[in-house]
Amino acid sequence: MHIMEGFLPHPWWELWFAITIPIVVYGVYRLSKVTKKLPEAKPLLALMGAFIFVLSALKLPSVTGSSSHPTGAGLAAVVVGPGITSVLSMIVLVFQALLLAHGGLTTLGANTFSMGIVGPIVAYAIWIACKKARVPTSIGIFLAAALGDLFTYVTTSVQLALVFPTTRGFFDAFLTFGGIFAITQIPLAIGEGLLAVVLFDFLAKYKGQLLSTMKVIKLPVPVSTQKEAKKQ
Amino acid sequence: MNTKHYIIIIIIVITIFALPLIIFPAAEYGGADSAAEEAISGQGYKPWFSPIWTPPSGEIETLLFALQAAIGALIIGYFVGYEKGKRAKKEIKET
Numbered sequence: 001m002h003i004m005e006g007f008l009p010h011p012w013w014e015l016w017f018a019i020t021i022p023i024v025v026y027g028v029y030r031l032s033k034v035t036k037k038l039p040e041a042k043p044l045l046a047l048m049g050a051f052i053f054v055l056s057a058l059k060l061p062s063v064t065g066s067s068s069h070p071t072g073a074g075l076a077a078v079v080v081g082p083g084i085t086s087v088l089s090m091i092v093l094v095f096q097a098l099l100l101a102h103g104g105l106t107t108l109g110a111n112t113f114s115m116g117i118v119g120p121i122v123a124y125a126i127w128i129a130c131k132k133a134r135v136p137t138s139i140g141i142f143l144a145a146a147l148g149d150l151f152t153y154v155t156t157s158v159q160l161a162l163v164f165p166t167t168r169g170f171f172d173a174f175l176t177f178g179g180i181f182a183i184t185q186i187p188l189a190i191g192e193g194l195l196a197v198v199l200f201d202f203l204a205k206y207k208g209q210l211l212s213t214m215k216v217i218k219l220p221v222p223v224s225t226q227k228e229a230k231k232q
Numbered sequence: 233m234n235t236k237h238y239i240i241i242i243i244i245v246i247t248i249f250a251l252p253l254i255i256f257p258a259a260e261y262g263g264a265d266s267a268a269e270e271a272i273s274g275q276g277y278k279p280w281f282s283p284i285w286t287p288p289s290g291e292i293e294t295l296l297f298a299l300q301a302a303i304g305a306l307i308i309g310y311f312v313g314y315e316k317g318k319r320a321k322k323e324i325k326e327t
Contacts, residue, residue: 002265005279006282007272043314047308049307052304053300053301053303053304054300057304059297062252062264063251063255064264065256066261066267096300098285099285100293100300101285101287102265104283106280156268160268164271164272164277166275180268181268184264187248188249194245195242197241202238206316
């Protein structure tokens with residue numbers, strides 16, 4: 001999903017920064033609010049950042065004969081919200097732009113938009129919808145993480161097709177870039193979804209109380225016993 | 233889910249990632265990012281800005297990618313071990 005340095009001409013790169021910056025600023029505000037109000041959530045923030053760090057460093061082979069990497073941002077969006085996830089994603093993208101010549105500073109806005117904003121918002125929306133529909137937690141997490149990952153790459157394809165339409169237009173270019181990015185991403189997205197399920201299951205077991213305070217999951221048993229205790 | 237389920241899921245994940253190498257051993261497995269770069273350059277586009285610093289060799293680039301993964305894995309491992317240890321200690325106290 002990394003658009004390489006210098007591959008977005010004026011005015012496109014400025015446009016993506018203009019869209020991305022307010023959302024990242026909101027993310028920084030959310031981050032300071034959460035760390036102040038709920039200091040015990042700090043290790044969870046570090047964990048989600050770490051998950052993004054690992055997954056976005058792993059370039060994996062895919063059935064299309066090329067390789068790509070997952071993002072890890074979908075799980076973070078479910079646990080700490082899309083706002084904070086945009087900040088975590090941007091940190092990783094800056095690291096990769098400066099030290100790995102992977103992505104770039106001029107394309108940072110566009111890359112943060114696909115990886116740190118669209119993917120996480122899709123993941124978060126799917127997670128909320130699954131929760132409302134009472135879909136089992138693991139299936140909800142799988143769908144959120146996998147589709148969040150996939151939509152990041154769909155977004156990159158749209159971003160590139162807007163700037164570089166072929167002679168047959170935007171849609172033709174979208175199919176070209178989609179073929180490069182999105183199809184390659186399908187097996188990786190499935191893998192990311194499964195890894196997210198494992199980590200989330202562990203979190204629910206060991207940090208259930210905290211996740212319930214953060215309104216990620218509901219813990220039916222302890223809450224009802226608390227109420228009964230109050231009544232008595 | 234218990235540890236056994238975790239292990240099964242992780243084996244499935246490894247299989248998904250390893251399968252392409254077995255089915256298409258002759259493929260190049262170049263990065264999708266570079267493939268897009270080539271598709272754009274094929275249209276005659278010249279990037280207007282180049283990275284301020286590029287790793288001097290493929291080895292150094294691999295080093296930095298490995299470092300990125302290691303930092304993340306370290307934090308995840310620390311967190312999981314810390315929580316498991318805390319739970320185990322609590323259970324010993326309760327019994």
